[in-house]
Amino acid sequence: MPQKNIRIKDIALLAGVSEGTVDRVLHKRGKVSKAAAEKVNKVLKEINYRPNLLAKTLGQNRTYRIATLTPNPDLDPFWKQSQDGIVAGEKQLAQFGIQVVIESAFYNPAIKESFQEAALKVFHSFPDGVLIAPLFYYASLPFFKRLNEVKIPYILFNTRIAEAKPLTFIGQDLIQSGRLAADLLRVGQTLPAAFAVLHVDEDLSNSVHLREKESGFREHLKKKDPFSQVYSFELKNANTAAFRKELNLVLNIDNLRGVFVSTSKGYAVAPSVKKINPEIRVVGYDLIKVNLECLEAGTIDFLINQNPMRQAKLGIQSLANCLLFNKTVPTQHLFPLEIITAQNVGSYLSHPGNQAGILV
Amino acid sequence: MPQKNIRIKDIALLAGVSEGTVDRVLHKRGKVSKAAAEKVNKVLKEINYRPNLLAKTLGQNRTYRIATLTPNPDLDPFWKQSQDGIVAGEKQLAQFGIQVVIESAFYNPAIKESFQEAALKVFHSFPDGVLIAPLFYYASLPFFKRLNEVKIPYILFNTRIAEAKPLTFIGQDLIQSGRLAADLLRVGQTLPAAFAVLHVDEDLSNSVHLREKESGFREHLKKKDPFSQVYSFELKNANTAAFRKELNLVLNIDNLRGVFVSTSKGYAVAPSVKKINPEIRVVGYDLIKVNLECLEAGTIDFLINQNPMRQAKLGIQSLANCLLFNKTVPTQHLFPLEIITAQNVGSYLSHPGNQAGILV
DNA sequence: ACACGAAATGTGGGCGCCCACACTTATGTA
DNA sequence: TACATAAGTGTGGGCGCCCACATTTCGTGT
Structure with missing residues (x-):
């Protein structure tokens, strides 16, 4: 039989002081005699007081x-x-x-x-x-x-x-994120093979973010598959001719089996990759619309959701x-x-946990 | 500049009635004249009243x-x-x-x-x-x-x-869960191949749950790989000799490339599977301790988390x-x-979203 | 026109916490 | 000793909502 919640009033009663004094002790606002403070603290030690957040919040009426x-x-x-x-x-x-x-x-x-x-x-x-x-x-x-x-x-x-x-x-954890990407590219593949890390439209020198992903990726792959090769590229100005030309260079890498796009720009390279060779695995980031289309079309195999x-x-x-x-x-x-594939993407999108809702 | 939150008091003022009347209209408790009800409803239509849940809850002091x-x-x-x-x-x-x-x-x-x-x-x-x-x-x-x-x-x-x-x-969505399992077994594999669905220690006839997973699995595999074979088994009394014997039967299936365990009992079969042939992919369910050990040991490749x-x-x-x-x-x-691998399992376990916490 | 009951309406107190303020008691100074 | 000041303590009101109850208004029958 769980007792009724303890209120400040109850503490005051037990300690033989007024509510105000208890409140002052709880908030360390001073103006309390040693004797009173001790009485209150003794009671507090014995019981497990949990202030009612509802009441607390209701009171403070500031913006x-x-x-x-x-x-x-x-x-x-x-x-x-x-x-x-x-x-x-x-x-x-x-x-x-x-x-x-x-x-x-x-x-x-x-x-x-x-x-x-x-x-x-x-x-x-x-x-x-x-x-x-x-x-x-x-x-x-x-x-x-x-x-x-x-x-x-x-x-x-x-x-x-x-x-x-x-x-x-x-x-x-971005290092771990890179490791995960490495495993998603490796699974079921005939190894050793070549893999490419693509940083699309980002200035690598300024972005710790992307460097961490790449280092996790490289480190893990090296550990699991010492003989596989990892190449990395910075591709700028997506959808320009220069971009496509450079991308083609990447895709001509010998025995390329996987492409890891370090940002949400996977959609900018995935179709080209699969056109060259549908066997090349593609891993990207984030559930943005264009990426979802690639997932459905099968040009992106896995997305890691940063939510x-x-x-x-x-x-x-x-x-x-x-x-x-x-x-x-x-x-x-x-x-x-979060690992997203064509088969579980729906369950993520419809999940109400992402929407505003009370207590959820 | 977002105006201050609207209270019942404000509505009462706007409608030219008392708080009590507004309250009766809001809760449809009757005892309100047509005229008053109309006045209140008119105001309610114009403004977007959102009762303060804090105050609402604080009031009702019942268990x-x-x-x-x-x-x-x-x-x-x-x-x-x-x-x-x-x-x-x-x-x-x-x-x-x-x-x-x-x-x-x-x-x-x-x-x-x-x-x-x-x-x-x-x-x-x-x-x-x-x-x-x-x-x-x-x-x-x-x-x-x-x-x-x-x-x-x-x-x-x-x-x-x-x-x-x-x-x-x-x-x-269990059907979809089965489809997902199928894809996780297929990825990177040389197909067509043979796959096994194992229902461990469960009475299939009583469990819609498992039948739905299996049907999603079969349907999806049939669609994607018409020439692959799917076998399903009910294995009872894990860890007995009879169990192991039957399991061996499963593992001797010709060209077996994947095993899908429909419950959280993946740990009961995974080590045996990988001992026979590490190339056979294993997919199971749920982040229970024994399964996590299998993930780490590499005997389970993917877990689907039912949370x-x-x-x-x-x-x-x-x-x-x-x-x-x-x-x-x-x-x-x-x-x-949720797809769990050895590389992202840590991020799920440490995620505080699963713990009790205010407003989260 | 009056009385009476029903219907409609307004009012106040309480949920638990917090803070301002009024009040009581101790301490220090002339 | 009287008085001023400081230190400590208690009380009440308010946050917004809800409900019980007091009060007012209305309608009906005599």
């Missing part, structure tokens, strides 16, 4: 301003999904009567200065908390430094910056938890490396 | 009793995970001050009468809602009929019973949503078909 800083969703469907997650998180909070105003700042993921400008804008709006996808490593460091200085809490997602001191990092939507949604939720409840969140929250 | 009816967690690690999900759901609700008492009834999944007995016990305790994993199709029908009669709401998970009228069904923990947790949450908030839940909630 929090959360800023988000991500690549422009209009420029890339991946970041569109991330933005959807931000909105979903906002909606869910609103449902609980938690007043959160989200102010989204966007930047162009190809232009460093665009990031710096947007970051400055965010900083000057003095939000209560920030959610950031910091694609530019070095350009973002001063921003984090300033946030630390004025003690504005922030959460990073998608890309980890080692020097930053965020409340938490939300993302995937930007849920990452962003969790970011908003975590920020709210910290701001409203002073909850300590774990220092990182690594998402599962 | 709900939810019964659960599942196989005994001590008999099967799969059902242990499900039970963990139930407890996690309960904890999460408790954190919000939502008073839910869970009364768990267990049955022996091998004994029909055991189910009937437990079901009766649940029925006579007259809970406010029930969460059920009904492995026995026909034996469960009278139970649902009685629940319908006395209007006790219930949710099914894991196994769908077409004749039941639950609030919702939580589970996976009993999250299924059960969602079941409790949904039930609470219905009981407390009169929320309408979708008629079904199909979970993603």
Whole structure:
């Protein structure tokens, strides 16, 4: 028979003090005599007090301003999904009567200065908390430094910056992601063989993100198949003649059995690969529409889902938890490396877990 | 600039009536004149009123009793995970001050009468809602009929019973699950080949569950590879001599390239399979400890995760949503078909999404 | 026209927590 | 000793919703 929940009132009764005193002890707001504090702490030690979050939240009737800083969703469907997650998180909070105003700042993921400008804008709006996808490593460091200085809490997602001191990092283990890709390319293949890592339309030097994926890929393949070859390429300006020419160079590699596209741009190379040889396995990232078409057409064999939507949604939720409840969140929250094929993609798309819903 | 949340008070003001009247209209509790009802409804149509769930829940200070009816967690690690999900759901609700008492009834999944007995016990305790994993199709029908009669709401998970009228069904698309297994066995293989479906320690005649998986498997394989062969077996009494003997029969099938174990008992056959021939692909279900060891050892290649923990947790949450908030839940909630390999299993196990936590 | 009951409407208190403020008690100074 | 100040403590109101109950309005019959 589980006893009724313990309230502050009960603690006060047990300790022989008033509710106000208990409250002061709980929140360490001082103005409590040693004797009283001891009495309360003694009771607290004996029972397991869990404040009612419902009541707690209902009381504090202030509006929090959360800023988000991500690549422009209009420029890339991946970041569109991330933005959807931000909105979903906002909606869910609103449902609980938690007043959160989200102010989204966007930047162009190809232009460093665009990031710096947007970051400055965010900083000057003095939000209560920030959610950031910091694609530019070095350009973002001063921003984090300033946030630390004025003690504005922030959460990073998608890309980890080692020097930053965020409340938490939300993302995937990219090294492991690369290892997984290697296994997906290897399974059932006649080995040793040649494999290609393609970085499409991204500046590798600026992107830790992609380098980590590649290093996991190479390391794992070397371990499992020392005699297989790995080639990597940076392909720029998708859909131009120059691009296609360079891609052809890749596809003429002797005994090429698999292609790993390190970003969500798999759709830009997959059809060409399969046209040359349907036996070449293709692994890419993310459930954006064009990739799904490739999955269905069979030109992409596996997608690894980074789930930007849920990452962003969790970011908003975590920020709210910290701001409203002073909850300590774990220092990182690594998402599962979801393997998507033509046969299970439907089950992911229809899964309501990605939508805004109470308590889910 | 998003306006402040609309409260009942605001509606009352706009409609020129009192809070009480608005409340009566919202809850259709009658005792409202036509004129007043119209005024209120007019305002409601114009604005988008979203009641504050926090306040709503805080008010109603009653305890709900939810019964659960599942196989005994001590008999099967799969059902242990499900039970963990139930407890996690309960904890999460408790954190919000939502008073839910869970009364768990267990049955022996091998004994029909055991189910009937437990079901009766649940029925006579007259809970406010029930969460059920009904492995026995026909034996469960009278139970649902009685629940319908006395209007006790219930949710099914894991196994769908077409004749039941639950609030919702939580589970996976099993046909699709079978198709997925087929693809996982096929990928990279030299075809046509022979494949085996193994039902371990389960009574196929009683289990729609397994038949659906097999039919999805066969249908898809037939479509993709008309010349491949599919054999299916029911293996009973794992780890006995008789079991091993029958298993050997399976493994001697000519040109056998893949084994699909339809339950979480993959660990009982995987090592034997790989000993005969490491090239034979093995696909099983669920992240139970023994299976994880097989994944690591390489005797199981792929696991499909049914996520009993999250299924059960969602079941409790949904039930609470219905009981407390009169929320309408979708008629079904199909979970993603998660593909697990040695390379991404860690990311699933460490994922905090499976643990009890606020708003997550 | 009045009385009476039914119907409609308004009001207040409580859920648990938090904070402001009023109040009581201890400490220090002239 | 009186008084000012500080330190400690208790109380009440409010967050938004819901429900019980008090109050008002309306309709009917005599």
